[in-house]
Amino acid sequence: MAAYAELICQSNFSFLHGASHPEELVEHAARLGYQALAITDECSVAGVVRAYSYIQTHGLSIKLIVGALFTIEVADSLTAKIVLLCPNRQAYAELCRVITNSRRRAAKGEYQLHEWDLKSVRHCFVLWLPSHQQASDQFWLEWLKRHYKSRLSIVISRELISGEHHYIEYCRRLAEQHKINTIASSLVLMHSKVRMPLQHTLTAIARGCEIERLGRTALSNGERSLRSIDKLSKLFLPAELLSTCLLANLCHFELSELQYEYPSELIPQGVKANDYLVTLVERGKKIRFPEGVPTDIEQIINKELRLITELGYEHFFITIYDIIQFAKEKGILYQGRGSAANSVVCYCLEITSVDPKQISVLFERFISQERQEPPDIDVDFEHERREEIFQYIYDKYGRERTAITATVITYRLKSAIREVGKALGIDEMRLDFFIKNINRRDSHQPWFIQLTELGLDIKSKKGQLFIKLVEEVKGFPRHLSQHVGGFVISKGPLYELVPVENAAMEGRTVVQWDKDDLAALSLLKVDILALGMLTAIRKCFHLITQHYQQDYSIAAITRKKDDKAVYDMIQQADTVGVFQIESRAQMSMLPRLKPKTYYDLVVQIAIVRPGPIQGGMVHPYLKRRNGEEAIIYPSKPLEAILSRTMGVPIFQEQVIKLAMVAAGFTGGEADQLRRAMGKWKKTGELDKFKDKLINGMLTRGYTLEFAEQIFQQICGFGEYGFPESHSASFAVLAYVSAWLKCHYPAVFYCSLLNSLPMGFYSASQLIQDAKRHGIEVKPVCINQSSWHHYLTGNADNELVLQLGFRIVNGLNQACAETIVQHRPEAGFNSFYQIQQLGLRKDQYQALASANCFHDIADNRYAARWQLLNHEHQLPLFAEADSSHEAGSAHRECVKEPSPQYDILPNDYDDLIEDYAATGLSLNKHPIQLLRDAGALVRVTTAKDLNNIRHKQTVTVAGVVIGRQSPGTASGVTFVTLEDDTGNVNVVVWVATARAQKQAFLASKILKVTGIVEREGQVIHVIAGRLLDITDELSELNSHSRDFH
């Protein structure tokens, strides 16, 4: 049988054109016995790493050739289609450079190839597809011959389309006349012709039309697929087939040749990287362990340093160290998290804040010989200042050596339904209806069964096609986007390693590979992430210094012993605003778990998640902690692993250690198990480990029952389990934020409000909580406020929170700063003065609606009325006004109603205006207003619920501030109602929700009659009757946060 190599093949990374994944292409080509396959997506190498990884993982005997396809057009519409293939490393660098230049000079998603780019190509092989347009072919033939000589081939394709014989004769004639090699190609767009319907669908999506309307623009057959060599032998001349193999044999480049080189400028001259790292670690030890390093920690440090040297990762740590030093210098708070918190070296370098004495570190989770992938260090920075870190990196390394990693945006279920539906001609309104009704988390009913209930006829041909195509297109890449904060930094120009293209954000560039691709090729990336709580904490420290003349840091707070007052507050679930433990679910668990120490917080954060809940870990842990169940360890080694969590595996690291200790897994195998846990629902990979795990445990003397229980827990854990190190990092911030709330509440609320948007709660809810904690809050004021909120003293020397202009909807910061800058010392005392600021009309109106002029006007209506008068802006009147002002100490106070306009707002009006203008109200709560109006008879307040017995019937009412339907909760919805005394947690079962849908779904103010359920201090109301009483305060403008 003849041999063959397919040299032109586009995967689905030629977006909306290729109809197969790179993995499918290499697998099928290998199965057909191809000698080699070139992945040649259009101006892209985004898919090659996946193909490469697949070949490596599955041991396929097919060579992968890297290349790309381009279209170039020069003057007078002379176009050419060419493919560049990489025979060696230099050719690859050339290709990356060509792609980078072409992409960088065009808008995102497009490219512009210039002649100069091609002229600079000295090593790539060039395959030319003649267009059959005389003038164009003549021009390009001469051009290509001149520049590529022996590296040029003409492509002969057999698509079995009309008129093809003319074209082939033409190409062969050209080749013969000009003595150019010919090669055969199927111009592959799919691994098999069964994908043709999908390819047509993608074409329809790309063109924005229905498949029926594609006409001749669609492929007429499925021949542009990987075909058997036997068939190819009948379609092409033997020489043409042979040429493909000869060319493939000349291509030796492999992606594994890509050697990543770190920036070296960080290492002092004359010093080796390893030595420098050791120096930094020594320095760090003195800071982190002022009383000396414990022996066991010292051993861990030495072990880590040895491994880092062996694997050559010194530069990586030093690069991150450099970045965090910059942050420290600029006073930007940061914290490393994730698996990096397992590293004591990271702790010494001050990258992470988790004291290794407090958790059980597992360095193998971070780096190991077997992992065969570089470490992954995620560092959170203050979200408002992360851009400074970005700019530091860009400035230090230059745009040529730095770029952000890509994220591949793929088709998910809803986008697949919409796009495929449109291509099949299904009405868009109908598609919207389907999409809005699908419950993705209903595991009992696949999506298409749900759609049958909504009117899709799955027996019809269209219905069947719809389902099939949606399933096929799910997971297909749509486009590349930029990662949230992953950076690649290299020693030399990045574009010789991987092409770089424009991101949507101005000034940003992305590499064409995502984090998995980079990991597969051992290319290091640094994750520069953002965390709102770090901003809030830094602002707290600043305010404490300002008002209390005390300096704090995260380390200083964590260094103090566990503060009982703080844990008392946490145990009572008084954690609104506290990092990680402020959600409804967390607040329900806190009074049960009663964290007393830092490690309890680590467990708290990890346990209230779907993984442990589904794995059945929560109740056993609670019972053992409360002494209701005995803690039994099947063996001493397991006791060492599980003792700190009462014998219940809660963390990912515990699962890995269990597998290693109890079932004899090596570190690497255990890591593979961890990965499989992350993907098991999608791939079922976990099942492969079941036998090994159970047999391993049986061999070591554990019971079958215990072994199976552990496996079930692992399955339940799935992708939701938290690593201990990650939870530990978060627990640091949780504790610090709780400490700040406990000891400096005014500072805490002020800082949180100044750091929004972040966290779980709105400004309104935070202020309600602040007021419940006795903090006085002053309204926005034209004479007192700045842009940001700040603290000021009252007559009793207590700190009072002065709300800032930032709370006013529609007011921009520049206007606020103008007000502050031009505010007289005695304050504004007339509208004339304010109008002299020359702000835009809408800005004045925004201020008036927020009642900022309460110092000058009696009410906001009058203020607005006054400001609307544009007569004062006319030069004639302005002069008259100013002379009047100059002549007297007149205070233009709009206290008396105008005879023409005498409308005064009542309490309801003020409430509505407050919410419309600022999203909150400092006046009476809506529920209080209703109560005062007699609309809430026999309704219990949130505060008074404490006095209601378990199982007693009760009626509560509140503004709906949250609806949550966790996937683990079997359709139950948790509704949070807020009244003037606090929050009420309402549980609505599915049947109740279904029977009273309108009130359940649409109400903004809800009255609930139900049964109280108490478990210690945790109180829920199980809803029976729901009544929408929104109309009773109908114009309230409140925003409910709905999680589904």
Added chain:
Amino acid sequence: MLWGYFYFPQLQLDILQQVQSCDQPLVIVDGHSNHVVQLNELAIAQGIKKQMGLATAASLYHQLQVIPYHETTEQQALIHIVESLYDLVADIAVDEVNGVFIRFGNMLKLYKGLDGLKQSLLARLADINLCFSYASAYSPIAAKVLAKSSLNQFYTEEEQLNVELERLAITQVFESTKDQEQLARLGIKRLAQLNQISFGELSKRFSHSFLSYFLQLQGKQPLAITFYQPKPRFAQEIELLYEISTIDILLKPLAGLLKRLASFLVLRGLACQMLTLRCRYRSSDIVCWDIRSAEFCDNADKWHQLVSLQLEKVQLKEPVVSIGLFCEQLTLKVVTPQVLFGQRQSQLTQLELMSLLQAKLGIDKVKRPTFCSEHRPELANQMSTTLTESSAASAEQLIANMRPSYLLATPQPLTCSIDVIHGPERIETGWWQHSVIRDYFIARNGQGQWCWVYREPNQQWFIHGYFG
């Protein structure tokens, strides 16, 4: 001047429900905002409201029928309403927003008061079977806002009208959400409050468009309204002086009508493509023929020729006592500039020829092959009765795509031997509808004819066409 307004809040829904009954909750959704704009009683019973988002509506009732909102449907319905009322009131105008203005004015004398007019209007609207509300006032805007508030009265007393207006909420009076919000933020919730404030003070604070609207509401500023004018149509009928039993003789009086038609068209610069000839038999039965032309025509002789050809073979079953000529669809005549030194045109254009052929043979007997962008040959080559100028593009496409000039309507099994010259061309498509998998070849048969043949996957051969 007294004005009336009729408001139709759910035209599309009403029309739908006239055509077919719906026993499910049904909503009509605006595709841009995804909000419910119209809904039936069953949907209301489920708690769905107007302006509710589709997602919320859908979660209240899963089996909701959802229809997209079509503005054109409603506009057409409004035109129909106006046309049907036009013979009752001449001064009638379509309001974009689901309503109709009527200037009562002189009509009141004709109907001897408002009651008479009201009864006639309501009776006529009852026949159309649509939901509506109505009101009157001394300005069109005031009538409109009162109608939309479902007043359902025609008042003439100004004082009474003022009372009704003043009790309206601002949201009922001002359509612009910007105006509504601005007034709400000043605490002005009712029109009565706004009326308290002098116009001078208002003019210092509000926009020109707001003030203009307010004056129009008060009737102090006129509203520009374009009253309905019926579209031009030609309709003439003549009683014959004597009964006519054959077509030949009928053509003579018909020629006179055609001359009048031509005169009507030429005077107005119009032309038409279709006429309806209506004959009444002695027994009072009516028979109609539609006469079509391929091109827009205003020439009596040409129409006469078409009519003659079309009616050539018609046998009148009874003597005809009257004939009428009707033409509804008239368009502006497009004058094609004549090229002085251009290529000599034949006396008949293509379209003229086709008109004559269609008239002679029947519309469905005259077809032209057209070429569609489609891989499947049976769909690519279609015969169309649409008579437009042909283009050379189709022929070029035929040649470029190596397609035979003569395609068999149905492929025939190949029974003779052939020599394959070119191929295969594989056509493997239509999976979404009517799948086709064929390998086509260009071949020569024993008679030297160039054939277009294909082979199916089961190895059966067919002939599909001939190259000529």
